Amino acid sequence: MRAIEIVRPGGPEVLEWREVPDPRPEQGQVVIEVAAAGVNRADVLQRKGFYDPPPGAPPYPGLEVSxxxxxxxxxxxxxxxxxxVCALLAGGGYAERVAVPWEQVMPVPEGVPLVDAAALPEVACTVWSNVFMLARLRKGETLLVHGGASGIGTFAVQLAKALGSQVVTTAGSEAKLRRLRELGADETINYREQDFSDLVxxxxxxxIIGGPYLAGNLKALNPGGRLAIIALQGGAKAEIDLGVLLTKRASVHGTTLRARPVEEKGVIVRxxxxxxxxxxxxxxxxxxxxxxxxxxDAAEAHRMLDSGEHIGKILLVR
Incomplete structure (x- = not known):
């Protein structure tokens, strides 16, 4: 088969479409003939040499396919x-075929074209596991989504609204904020012009920002609030005012999805x-x-993602 290989750490130009060995299903695995793969920030980190696949995962990038x-x-x-089907992967999605544990495979949702289903596994599993399983967002509560125009953000806005929550989201342009309102956001904040912690x-x-937003996030939490940090696009380090945390009886959770054991991923997928x-x-x-x-042409898809101008998901299509 053919797959996208990272020939060396670097920019989008290091992604090359090459002949590689075909996968074979091991005990408990299925092999999927890939129709499309989602492009994620984790793929960019892997391309740059900062995020190796977990042991046993294919070396090719790609965390979700249909x-x-x-x-x-x-x-x-x-x-x-x-x-x-569509599937959550530990790697290997940028390929014509991929082997994946059956626990991480789902049927394509009704009414979704097969190609577009590749946009769902990573965002659905990330949002559901963090916002609802871990942080326990309830009907009538308010969710603040940073980076609302991302794949995760656009999904989180819709899902929280569908389940009866108020949704506030941040983005960096009026075009993105307008699209987020169309998706159901009750309030939008331009982070380039406004301080979210004063408004919500x-x-x-x-x-998804991490260190630079920690103080503002704690300020913005209601008593009993829950902060879920799923990425560190702004940096990994910050000071925390434990007094604020105690006074608000708040909790801070940091999670990743890729390296979890198959059994844990299976619980989330189901x-x-x-x-x-x-x-x-x-x-x-x-x-x-x-x-x-x-x-x-995965390199072009990565250039799109690097530009930050996209709204939603970028897909690689066979």
Whole structure:
């Protein structure tokens, strides 16, 4: 088969479409003939040499795919060749085929085109596991989403609204803020012009910035609030005022998804299929796709992501 290999750490130009060995399904795995793969910030970090795949994962980038089951290994329940699926991966999505534990595979939600389903696994599992399973956002509470125009942000806005929460989100341009209001955001904040911590009080905050936003996030939390930090785009270090944390009876959670054991990912994937997919099938939540780029031109997709001008997901399409 062919896959995108990172020939050396560097810019988008180091991504090359090459012949590589075909995957074979091991015990408990399925092989998916890939229709499309989602492009994520983690792929950029891997390309730059900062985020190696966990042990046993394919060396090629790509944390989510959609496609058709091609082969099924021993001990796989519920899947058969020909099934249309999408999957959460530890790596290897930028390829014509990928082997993945069956626990991380989901049916394509009703009404979603097969290609566009590649925009769902990573964002759905990240948002559901952090905002709802961990931070326990409840109906009527307020969610603040930083980086609302990202794939994760556009999904979080829709899902929280569909489940009855108030949603505030930040973005850096009027075009992005307008699109987020169309997706259901109750309030939008231009972080280039306004300080979110002066404008909003939230019960749950989903943060991708990290260090520079920590003080502002704590200020913006309501008593009993929960902060979920899922990325460190602004930096990893900050001082924390423990007095604020104690006074507000707040909690701070830091999580990643890629390196979790298969069993943990399986719990999240099954919960997403049970709780989120019906909302997607009903049209209350939909994948937001900015661009579909040929997989062989992954470098162009990474340039789009690096520019920061996209809204939603960028997909690599076979």
């Amino acid at each position: 496609g058709v089951v091609a082969e099924v290994g021993a001990g796989v329940p519920g899947f058969a060749p020909g099934d249309e 009080r939230a019960d749950v905050i989903l943060d 919960s997403v299929a049970d709780n989120v997919w019906p909302l997607v099938g009903a049209g209350a939540v939909r994948p937001v796709v900015h661009a579909r780029v040929p997989m062989s």
